[in-house]
Amino acid sequence: MESDIFRALADPTRRSVFEKLALGGMNASDLRRGMTISQPAMSQHLAVLRSAGLVRERRDGRFVNYEVDPEGLVRIGQWLARYRAYWPRRIDDLKTLLKDMDQ
């Protein structure tokens, strides 16, 4: 599951699909607007994003709307939060080491 997010976002087309959806949910044909991408290719990209937990679908009458899955964003947010706290501590230790190397 974890590495799925990686792989899902490694592809630039999928990343731009994901970015479009971040602006608001839409259906597959709206998503394709402005992109040179076939309908099957779009379906495939959406399937990958869904299996990575980044995008979910919601049925709206006859249409299927796709939207960003908040849980996927939460996971990215958790990663960021953890390392925002981690690096300043590491840099403090680095500074201590640099001073010790002075001796």
Next chain:
Amino acid sequence: MSDIARDPRQGQGEAEIALEYELDAKPERVWRAIAVPAFRERWLPGADLAEPEPIASIPGVEVRYRMREEEAPFADSTVTFRIEPGPNGGTLFRVIHRIEGAARRYASNDNLRPMSLAA
């Protein structure tokens, strides 16, 4: 010693933390601190790395490690430390940590089918 900690950037769909510090130490010394394993161990423990050796390195300029991501939602990530001469003989030290970097390993293999992507 002053820190310029730029705000971590977050795109929708990629995650990257970019930090910038001004260190008093000379670039040569900072280089040894980030590249010589015995020194590196004292501020960046090997336990936090996927492997103790750098995955890429330009001597005196930058070194890249793969981070271990056990509890995180991501399989792994890469961190790049970049150094350049700073004001007053010090060092401008950059930390660029991203999940996108690790994803690049798969990018060349992008014909992976959803089958192999399934959890």
